[in-house]
Amino acid sequence: MNNPAPRQEIVNALGLARNAYTGCPTSLCKGCGHTSIANMIVSACFEMDIQPEKIVKFSGIGCSSKSAAYFLERSFGYNGLHGRMPSLAEGALFADMSLIGIGVSGDGDTANIGLSQFKHISRRNVPLVYIVENNGVYGLTKGQFSATAEKGLTLKRQGENPYLPVDIAFEAIAANASFVARSFAGDPKQVKELIKAAISHRGTAILDIISPCVTFNNQDFSLHSYSWGKGHEAPLHELEFVPPRDEITIEDFERGSIKEVTMHDGSVIVFKKLERDYDPTNRTEAIGMLEEAIRRNWLITGLIYIDPNSPNIFDMYQLGETPLNRLPPEKIRPDRKSLERINQRFG
Amino acid sequence: MKEYLKKINDFTITFGTVNGSGSATANNTILRSIFKMGIPVSARNIFPSNIQGMPTWYSLRVSKDGYMGRVEKDDILVAMNPESVNKDIKNLNTQGVLLYNENMELNGLRTDIIAFSMPVDDLVKSCGFSSNLNIYLSNMVYVGVLAYLISLDIEMLEESLFQHFGGKKSAIVPNLAVINTSFNWAEQNITKNSRYQLKPMDSTRSKIMVDGNTSAALGALYGGLQFAAWYPITPATSLAEALNEYIPSIRTDLETGNTTCVVVQAEDEIAAIGMVVGAGWAGLRAMTSTSGPGMCLMSEFLGLAYFTEVPLVVWDVQRVGPSTGMPTHTSQGDLTLSYFLSHGDKDFVIMLPSNINECFEFGWKALDIAEELQTPVIILSDLELGMNVWMADPFNYPDKDIQRGKVLWEEDLEQFARKMKQEWGRYLDVDGDGIPHRTIPGNMHTSAPYFTRGTSHDTYAQYSEDPEDWKVNLKRLKKKFLVAKSNVPKPESSKPNSTQAMIAYGSTDMPAVEAIDILNSKKVSLDYMRIRAIPFCEEIKTFIECHERIFVVENNRDGQMKQILCVEYPEHANKFVNISQSDGMSLSANWIVNNILKIISGGGKNE
Numbered sequence: 001m002n003n004p005a006p007r008q009e010i011v012n013a014l015g016l017a018r019n020a021y022t023g024c025p026t027s028l029c030k031g032c033g034h035t036s037i038a039n040m041i042v043s044a045c046f047e048m049d050i051q052p053e054k055i056v057k058f059s060g061i062g063c064s065s066k067s068a069a070y071f072l073e074r075s076f077g078y079n080g081l082h083g084r085m086p087s088l089a090e091g092a093l094f095a096d097m098s099l100i101g102i103g104v105s106g107d108g109d110t111a112n113i114g115l116s117q118f119k120h121i122s123r124r125n126v127p128l129v130y131i132v133e134n135n136g137v138y139g140l141t142k143g144q145f146s147a148t149a150e151k152g153l154t155l156k157r158q159g160e161n162p163y164l165p166v167d168i169a170f171e172a173i174a175a176n177a178s179f180v181a182r183s184f185a186g187d188p189k190q191v192k193e194l195i196k197a198a199i200s201h202r203g204t205a206i207l208d209i210i211s212p213c214v215t216f217n218n219q220d221f222s223l224h225s226y227s228w229g230k231g232h233e234a235p236l237h238e239l240e241f242v243p244p245r246d247e248i249t250i251e252d253f254e255r256g257s258i259k260e261v262t263m264h265d266g267s268v269i270v271f272k273k274l275e276r277d278y279d280p281t282n283r284t285e286a287i288g289m290l291e292e293a294i295r296r297n298w299l300i301t302g303l304i305y306i307d308p309n310s311p312n313i314f315d316m317y318q319l320g321e322t323p324l325n326r327l328p329p330e331k332i333r334p335d336r337k338s339l340e341r342i343n344q345r346f347g
Numbered sequence: 348m349k350e351y352l353k354k355i356n357d358f359t360i361t362f363g364t365v366n367g368s369g370s371a372t373a374n375n376t377i378l379r380s381i382f383k384m385g386i387p388v389s390a391r392n393i394f395p396s397n398i399q400g401m402p403t404w405y406s407l408r409v410s411k412d413g414y415m416g417r418v419e420k421d422d423i424l425v426a427m428n429p430e431s432v433n434k435d436i437k438n439l440n441t442q443g444v445l446l447y448n449e450n451m452e453l454n455g456l457r458t459d460i461i462a463f464s465m466p467v468d469d470l471v472k473s474c475g476f477s478s479n480l481n482i483y484l485s486n487m488v489y490v491g492v493l494a495y496l497i498s499l500d501i502e503m504l505e506e507s508l509f510q511h512f513g514g515k516k517s518a519i520v521p522n523l524a525v526i527n528t529s530f531n532w533a534e535q536n537i538t539k540n541s542r543y544q545l546k547p548m549d550s551t552r553s554k555i556m557v558d559g560n561t562s563a564a565l566g567a568l569y570g571g572l573q574f575a576a577w578y579p580i581t582p583a584t585s586l587a588e589a590l591n592e593y594i595p596s597i598r599t600d601l602e603t604g605n606t607t608c609v610v611v612q613a614e615d616e617i618a619a620i621g622m623v624v625g626a627g628w629a630g631l632r633a634m635t636s637t638s639g640p641g642m643c644l645m646s647e648f649l650g651l652a653y654f655t656e657v658p659l660v661v662w663d664v665q666r667v668g669p670s671t672g673m674p675t676h677t678s679q680g681d682l683t684l685s686y687f688l689s690h691g692d693k694d695f696v697i698m699l700p701s702n703i704n705e706c707f708e709f710g711w712k713a714l715d716i717a718e719e720l721q722t723p724v725i726i727l728s729d730l731e732l733g734m735n736v737w738m739a740d741p742f743n744y745p746d747k748d749i750q751r752g753k754v755l756w757e758e759d760l761e762q763f764a765r766k767m768k769q770e771w772g773r774y775l776d777v778d779g780d781g782i783p784h785r786t787i788p789g790n791m792h793t794s795a796p797y798f799t800r801g802t803s804h805d806t807y808a809q810y811s812e813d814p815e816d817w818k819v820n821l822k823r824l825k826k827k828f829l830v831a832k833s834n835v836p837k838p839e840s841s842k843p844n845s846t847q848a849m850i851a852y853g854s855t856d857m858p859a860v861e862a863i864d865i866l867n868s869k870k871v872s873l874d875y876m877r878i879r880a881i882p883f884c885e886e887i888k889t890f891i892e893c894h895e896r897i898f899v900v901e902n903n904r905d906g907q908m909k910q911i912l913c914v915e916y917p918e919h920a921n922k923f924v925n926i927s928q929s930d931g932m933s934l935s936a937n938w939i940v941n942n943i944l945k946i947i948s949g950g951g952k953n954e
Contacts, residue, residue, distance in 0.1 A: 024810075053791045053792070069800075073796075075796050076787075076788040076795075076796040077796070079799065084617060087613070087620075088621050088622075090621075090625060091574060091576065091621065091623055092788060093625075094609050095574075099789060116614055116618070317606055319606060320600065320607075324609070325787055329748060332571035332598075332608075333745070334597040338596070339569065339742055343742055346555035346556055347553070
């Protein structure tokens with residue numbers, strides 16, 4: 001892959017080398033898109049100078065969900081149930097709002113068994129980087145169609161897929177997600193920038209990443225293959241994530257073709273115009289674009305929609321600075337007097 | 348008609364009304380007023396799974412002896428529902444009293460009862476309030492008439508109304524006016540020849556009246572609950588709603604105004620338990636509340652929580668299953684479900700509260716047990732206990748500090764390594780009790796994070812399919828359950844006195860203790876044990892060993908506790924006799940007595 005291991009001496013602002021962010025050796029197939037995404041998660045966290053212990057990983061069941069063990073070994077992680085990653089994350093992240101949640105799921109995990117939790121976490125806007133490693137196929141059970149497989153796709157075991165697919169980005173927008181992106185594992189630079197933007201987003205960030213399954217669904221004509229992706233990728237823009245402390249240097253870009261979105265933490269996502277104007281803060285435009293992409297068979301990639309100021313679930317509760325899971329016993333047990341009052345009320 | 352002895356403070360009144368007609372205010376007012384007169388009283392709502400228009404009953408029992416079990420027959424019937432009146436009348440005892448709305452057609456009247464018709468509409472109209480209130484005020488007519496007939500203290504009614512409406516005058520005034528008007532009407536128009544009379548007592552002083560679901564919620568809030576996720580389901584809904592009701596007043600930090608307990612209404616029961624597992628794993632005291640159908644949906648996650656050793660509490664307020672069953676009726680049908688829940692080898696701690704005070708006590712204790720053992724705790728309440736208001740002693744403040752179990756923060760990890768002379772591992776059993784030490788997210792020590800997985804793992808939380816690793820881990824989990832035997836509430840039992848005994852649990856304790864007394868009066872002596880938790884502790888075994896025949900009384904078809912007792916004590920299996928049924932109603936002492944007597948006299952098994 002195009003991601004050579006960095007030399008040991010390179011450290012980030014925390015003094016950590018990139019290998020402080022890596023995970024256990026992978027057991028995924030050689031060439032799996034998921035491995036490339038895992039590498040980009042590592043790079044993004046390393047480059048953003050995030051303390052690995054500040055990150056909490058969540059995953060469901062499937063090849064994608066196994067991959068949560070293959071990055072960020074120094075982070076807590078919970079590999080839970082099929083399709084139920086979002087609820088686990090939602091409960092856990094209330095424990096300490098300063099934690100950064102990264103969820104990894106697959107297309108079966110998200111679009112089949114977990115469609116409900118996926119849509120509900122989106123509408124509640126729980127701060128979570130929600131990565132769907134989308135390959136259209138069940139790998140661990142050796143090659144069945146998932147809900148994102150296109151109609152007419154032929155697989156060795158199952159013959160021809162008779163059903164229309166679920167579009168994860170479309171579903172996310174319909175569910176009022178505040179951050180919806182699509183990318184392609186074969187475009188690691190874009191994947192990495194999107195992960196960075198997602199990490200700094202104060203809400204659920206859905207990243208639908210086409211991640212080819214080299215073993216069961218990498219046929220040239222398949223919508224989830226490397227060759228089809230490379231041939232059909234239609235980036236909406238070129239994007240760059242600029243962390244809060246850095247100045248934006250726009251000399252690389254042509255004047256008038258730049259759009260910036262400032263995130264809640266002060267970081268900025270810079271969008272460089274490619275073939276057409278695209279405003280990722282416009283929900284109507286986003287929906288239109290997705291519709292057009294389906295009609296024209298484009299693999300549109302980039303940040304499809306973002307609302308950086310959408311209130312998140314924590315805003316619905318008045319939670320203090322001290323993480324809930326660090327509150328001492330005297331803060332969580334009411335005093336005797338209050339119980340006396342309650343007893344009186346029922347007397 | 349022959350003159351019957353007066354029955355003072357010992358009778359049953361059933362109110363037959365239409366659901367959605369606002370009779371709850373009238374019924375609660377009567378209940379509270381009798382309570383305020385110092386007389387032990389209990390009441391059950393028998394209601395349909397419906398919003399408006401179907402028959403509903405409120406069955407109130409006055410018992411000077413303090414019995415709270417259901418009684419099958421009524422002494423007084425207040426009939427406000429034309430649809431059910433003719434059937435309801437059949438359930439009156441001889442010499443029973445019928446109060447009915449005069450606009451109803453009765454199919455011939457029984458001659459062995461005393462009947463009074465009430466001019467409900469006229470009495471309400473005569474008070475002159477806005478006619479859109481009339482449907483609600485109608486119910487106050489029977490409050491007034493009944494008050495006269497059974498000598499219910501009008502002042503207490505006034506106090507109860509004040510309490511019910513939180514002192515809101517605009518609501519109290521019209522209701523009270525109708526009560527007084529109706530009372531006066533009764534005084535002038537009907538003879539007070541009812542044999543059922545109230546007489547003030549002093550048996551409710553310092554007692555409280557509250558429902559089981561509210562008690563459970565309060566118990567949890569005093570137990571330091573920090574996170575609850577739930578999905579609406581009868582009869583558990585009011586438990587979560589009570590959390591929301593009390594959090595602002597008792598779980599808000601006075602200095603900062605911040606909340607210390609979060610409640611999320613999930614999209615379904617699977618998400619609810621998922622959030623609770625996540626929260627419990629991340630170090631929050633977490634729980635959910637549900638009923639049978641929700642328990643089924645939560646089964647997979649509870650298996651994960653057991654295997655990944657996540658503390659959490661599940662309240663199952665039982666209703667009648669299988670399937671949608673009878674959602675608004677009570678049963679004890681989820682015991683074997685809870686005992687065998689989820690696939691593979693596993694054990695669940697199950698707590699069985701019998702009364703209001705135990706709903707509160709188990710509410711906080713379960714959170715301690717869950718964190719001490721790092722495992723899910725299931726509490727089985729039921730509609731009977733959860734949704735009805737019961738008389739009880741005041742809630743006791745927890746007598747034990749909050750127990751967080753073996754949690755290691757940054758400094759603890761340093762100490763652990765020094766003391767144990769080895770690196771911490773998530774599933775290392777260093778204390779020999781099967782309970783490992785855990786770290787929780789937010790712990791910034793570099794050795795704190797670990798990867799939690801529902802797949803097999805070794806003691807350092809690494810993936811492993813080594814048969815030995817699997818076996819060792821499952822054996823250690825079993826060891827925790829042995830520790831649980833001494834952590835969970837012990838049974839309550841009478842002193843051994845007989846070779847025969849009765850076992851009951853949960854809300855069935857109410858009719859069971861009454862049945863024991865009735866049997867005693869018939870010279871049948873039974874010892875009694877009330878099981879309060881699973882796993883069974885030594886005391887339960889000893890009790891069983893001490894008796895030759897044991898009647899296991901419960902509110903389900905198959906005798907689920909009996910089944911579990913047979914599994915746990917196969918050597919005593921032939922001692923257990925199943926006294927159980929499920930028809931949506933709680934058991935009555937009479938039914939228990941009759942079935943036990945039938946068996947004792949050699950009449951075979953219960954129906």
